[in-house]
Amino acid sequence: MSADGRFSCSSCHDIRTNGIDSETKHAVTPRTLNTLTVLNAALSYRLTWEGQYRSLYEQAEASITDPANMHSSVEEAVRRLRSDIVLNALFRAAYGRQIDRANLLDALVTFEQSLLTPGSRFDRWLEGDASALSVVELEGYRTFKALGCSACHQGVNAGANFITRQGIFSPLVLSGPSRVRVPSLRNVEATPPYFHDGSAATLEDAVRRMATAQLDRTLTDEQVRSIVAYLKTLTGNYRGKPVARGTQ
Incomplete structure (x- = not known):
């Protein structure tokens, strides 16, 4: 749906693995912001690193129109998608009409709302499965809370x-x-690199730097x-399979 026809949502958000791409930065124009995973985005109170958007609808439209992303318009995306006979038929089946602005954004948002990854070992432990976490993992959770990370x-x-x-x-x-x-720290093991500039390649580095800079x-x-x-116990499942680390 990008203006040059080269990029779609999945170009940066690969749901076959971890919901991000294999590159550190945004794909269309050079930027300093690391790509955030789309998995569990529906659970966030705002979207993007700076929290500019309060809803998935706002964020979906902004991704299409932002010069740093697709640099297009919803109207142009609709025009292009209407030329796909199969896709247009699917929209008619779902919405009772051909692709338009409202149902295009609704389809994107409805799909994003499905990208949840429940069933992590930590989830199971919270649900009462005492065997879901090891002694070391439990100690890590206690340390995480004691240091103030959970704030x-x-x-x-x-x-x-x-x-x-x-x-x-100190500077992070x-x-x-x-x-x-x-x-979000859900699936954090599978979504390197870390921080908004992608400067931490490993969880170990990220944890040390966060402790120094923030605590x-x-x-x-x-x-x-x-x-x-x-943190590795926070890896959940999507469509019955554990979220996997993307290709770096």
């Missing part, structure tokens, strides 16, 4: 609930917005290992 990464999406300042005690990244929407804490190797072990 920002909480709720059903393990984050994505509000906007906060990055680099409270070298560029980008000073205030960002807290990302003014220097973690031991054991603390890092246990927290990372806990």
Whole structure:
């Protein structure tokens, strides 16, 4: 649906793996923002790193029109999609009419609302399965809470609930917005690199840097290992299969 005909939503959000692409940055024009996963986006209170959009409808339209993304318009996307006989027939079956602005955006949003990944081992533990987490993973969860990580990464999406300042005690990244929407930690093992500039290649690096910049804490190797072990329990399932790390 991009203006040059080269990009679709799935070009940056590959739901066959982790809901992001294999590149660190946005695909259409050079930017400093790391691609966020589309998985569980429906659970976020706002969308994008800076939280500009309050609804999936706003975000879907913005992705089509933003010069840094598809650089097109909803009207142009409708015109192109109407030329696809099979797709137009599917829209008629679902909506009772050919593709138009309203049902195109509704179809995108309805699909995004289905991209949930329940059934992580941590979910199972919360539901009462005491065997779902190991001793090390449980210790990591306790450390995660004791240090204060859960003050920002909480709720059903393990984050994505509000906007906060990055680099409270020391710089976290070298560029980008000073205030960002807290990302979800669901499937975090499968969605490297980390931070809005993609500068942390591993969870270990991300955990250490977050502790220093946001909490003014220097973690031991054991603390890092246990927290990372806990974070790996947040990997859920999509269409019956565990969310997998994309090709880097």
